Amino acid sequence: xxxxxxxxxxxxxxxxxxxxxxxxxxxxxxxxxxxxxxxxxxxxxxxxxxxxxxxxxxxxxxxxxxxxxxxxxxxxxxxxxxxxxxxxxxxxxxxxxxxxxxxxxxxxxxxxxxxxxxxxxxxxxxxxxxxxxxxxxxxxxxxxxxxxxxxxxxxxxxxxxxxxxxxxxxxxxxxxxxxxxxxxxxxxxxxxxxxxxxxxxxxxxxxxxxxxxxxxxxxxxxxxxxxxxxxxxxxxxxxxxxxxxxxxxxxxxxxxxxxxxxxxxxxxxxxxxxxxxxxxxxxxxxxxxxxxxxxxxxxx
Numbered sequence: 001x002x003x004x005x006x007x008x009x010x011x012x013x014x015x016x017x018x019x020x021x022x023x024x025x026x027x028x029x030x031x032x033x034x035x036x037x038x039x040x041x042x043x044x045x046x047x048x049x050x051x052x053x054x055x056x057x058x059x060x061x062x063x064x065x066x067x068x069x070x071x072x073x074x075x076x077x078x079x080x081x082x083x084x085x086x087x088x089x090x091x092x093x094x095x096x097x098x099x100x101x102x103x104x105x106x107x108x109x110x111x112x113x114x115x116x117x118x119x120x121x122x123x124x125x126x127x128x129x130x131x132x133x134x135x136x137x138x139x140x141x142x143x144x145x146x147x148x149x150x151x152x153x154x155x156x157x158x159x160x161x162x163x164x165x166x167x168x169x170x171x172x173x174x175x176x177x178x179x180x181x182x183x184x185x186x187x188x189x190x191x192x193x194x195x196x197x198x199x200x201x202x203x204x205x206x207x208x209x210x211x212x213x214x215x216x217x218x219x220x221x222x223x224x225x226x227x228x229x230x231x232x233x234x235x236x237x238x239x240x241x242x243x244x245x246x247x248x249x250x251x252x253x254x255x256x257x258x259x260x261x262x263x264x265x266x267x268x269x270x271x272x273x274x275x276x277x278x279x280x281x282x283x284x285x286x287x288x289x290x291x292x293x294x295x296x297x298x299x300x
Contacts, residue, residue: 004024008051015035018103022035022038027072029061032065034048037106044106045084046083048085055279070285084236085284087281089281109205109206112206113209114207117174118149119214120146121145122146122147123145124145126172127175130175134201136235139177146214148172148173148213151169172202174200175200176215177196177198178194178227186225190296191225193224193225193226194222199211212244225293228290229241229289233285245291247289251286251287
């Protein structure tokens, strides 16, 4: 029997600690581990694990099989099953965020009704601090920033063992950021297009209806004609966007990164460092979504 890699064992132990038992299956080439989490014979989630020692030791095979792995992930999703791909370096560097997102997919995070929150614009430092703690890709430059706040008179809904500082007047529980508008002409009229750049819930929480509420606040303020964004295909096929009337328009292929295995820092393929313990790795690509709103276009 092939021993279970330390990375796989650590993920299994964490899932067991949150009372989620799962089966493990290694693909036919022995390169990747598939963890299947079930409840009452229903598959809740499939997690595909990429162990770095295996990837490096069999790098030629690993790279050649990666596109097949992405196809397997897509096929699992076509069955209506949530599926994500998790690299060992991401687990090591962003463990709490990864655990929070998996918990949300399994329906065991703290749920906060969006109707109990208040939406408003927030400043750049507030948005950056929140995203750097709660988003896998951290904060990046943005023009417009919105947050949802839970007032203290609703703190009674929070679990007694939760992480929250209940001495505050309110808690920032959700953030979305947007780029500056791109304005071009359509049928002789100016057309305003924006990009949703980041969206994140507070760690270990899910604001039910929070994404929709933030979008509505942004639309009311900025009157966009369309809104575009990207889904990270390692984590999702963009189902949450589809529910909010976004349409998939194109896919971007996987991107290459250089991973320094000593520091677990990833560098874009075009920015390969001159030195370091470097190995070539990839993401799963992204899917572009667009929602046509025509808020300002039809108002003229």
